Amino acid sequence: MATEQKERELVGSQAGLASAIAVETHGELGEIEAVRARGYWEQVWRRFRRDKVAIISGALHGVNQLPVGPLSHVPCSGFAVPPSGCQGHPRGTQLYILGADGQLGNDEFLRLLYGARVSLEVAVLSTIGIMLIGILLGTLAGYYRGWIDTAISRVIELTMVFPALLFIIALSATVGPRLNHVTFGIFAQGVVTLVLVFTLLGWFYPARIMRAQVLSLREKEFVEAARMIGASDARIMRSHVVPHLVAPIIVYSTLSMASYILLEASLSFLGLGINQNIPSWGNLLSTGPQYYLTQPWLMLWPGLAILSTTLAFNLLGDGLRDAFDPRSAR
Numbered sequence: 395m396a397t398e399q400k401e402r403e404l405v406g407s408q409a410g411l412a413s414a415i416a417v418e419t420h421g422e423l424g425e426i427e428a429v430r431a432r433g434y435w436e437q438v439w440r441r442f443r444r445d446k447v448a449i450i451s452g453a454l455h456g457v458n459q460l461p462v463g464p465l466s467h468v469p470c471s472g473f474a475v476p477p478s479g480c481q482g483h484p485r486g487t488q489l490y491i492l493g494a495d496g497q498l499g500n501d502e503f504l505r506l507l508y509g510a511r512v513s514l515e516v517a518v519l520s521t522i523g524i525m526l527i528g529i530l531l532g533t534l535a536g537y538y539r540g541w542i543d544t545a546i547s548r549v550i551e552l553t554m555v556f557p558a559l560l561f562i563i564a565l566s567a568t569v570g571p572r573l574n575h576v577t578f579g580i581f582a583q584g585v586v587t588l589v590l591v592f593t594l595l596g597w598f599y600p601a602r603i604m605r606a607q608v609l610s611l612r613e614k615e616f617v618e619a620a621r622m623i624g625a626s627d628a629r630i631m632r633s634h635v636v637p638h639l640v641a642p643i644i645v646y647s648t649l650s651m652a653s654y655i656l657l658e659a660s661l662s663f664l665g666l667g668i669n670q671n672i673p674s675w676g677n678l679l680s681t682g683p684q685y686y687l688t689q690p691w692l693m694l695w696p697g698l699a700i701l702s703t704t705l706a707f708n709l710l711g712d713g714l715r716d717a718f719d720p721r722s723a724r
Contacts, residue, residue, distance in 0.1 A: 441717040505673040506695055510703075512582045512674040516589060517654040521647050523593030525600055529639065532604025533631055537612050546601070553598040562591055566666045574669055584668040588661065592654055600650075603642055611635050641718035645711050652707035659700050675700050 535546040565573075565587070573587040611617065612635070620630045655675070661667035662676025670677055675696045682693030 502678075502692060502695060505678060506675075506699060509673040509675045509678055509696065510699065512585060512668060512672065513655050513658050513676070513700075513703075515581060515585050516592070516658045516668075517651040519585070519589045520592035520596065520654045521650045523589060524597040524650065525643060525647055527593065527597035528600030529604050529636070529643065531597070532601040533608050533635060533639075535601070536605040536608025537627065537631055537635065539609075543605075546605075550598040550601055553595065556595060558591075558595045561595070562661065562666055565591065582668060582672045582674075584662075584672065588658060588667055592657065596650075596654075600643075600646055603646060604639060607639055607642060608635055611638055645715045645718065648707050648711035648714060652704040652711075655700060655704055655707075659696075 531546050531549075535543040570587060573590075574583045576586045577583060578586070617630060617634055620634055625633075658667055658674065659676035659679060662670075662674050663680045665680070667676055668674040670680070678696035679693060679700075682690075682696065
């Protein structure tokens, strides 16, 4: 016992913490396995994967002249224009998993899947647009301050008070039909128009968030050290400031996509968004009330699709926020 106490005193005075561990475990110092420190992104992933709800939300992210209900078999002979599933089988039947509308016997399930593509295109492209403008202007305003910050802040305030709905109505009544035909060969009619409107009128909020973050970052020691070694402002912003904005960029992007899905559905429901002849979740909701007494399912399916998708994006954003900032976790 006295020998072990003497060894502990020797360790405390000469060898340090590593040797103390060796004595405690009665092993040689060279036999101790080094512990690898976890990186920033590894810690984010470890916290995020504990949130099962957020992971599941991220994984969720495609007749005769009367409407029919779910799981209906309709004879192909009853169609003036048989659907593709009836080709070669004129005496067969067509199965409608979620029912069909009362216009041309359109399959509600297929229209729901196609509408998901259109709605998500608007949400994703609009989010990319507002984040690019917001990051650029917010970083410039927060880093340079002075008259640049003043000018950008005044533009942000003007954009905030601009009547967006009146602008969208005026655009739809004037140049909207011409803009809707701009599809670049891959998008549905109206997608580009909505993306432009949402981007021009929605960049101010991420710009304010980025500006507030950059105002704090520019006073950090690593930024001062970069200035002392002669790094240019462009290099400091690119290499030292913008990488620290990844967390708020990712979190706000997930939340904004949910908002733009709701905006697209609202405008299309009012006839101001996607062309009415093209399926989107908003257009499906606008045609559903025509048959709410006979087939209320036609309003239920797009409503559930919008609800589940926006809820999934919000839960995903909450999970990412907690993963990037463990102090915000409840």
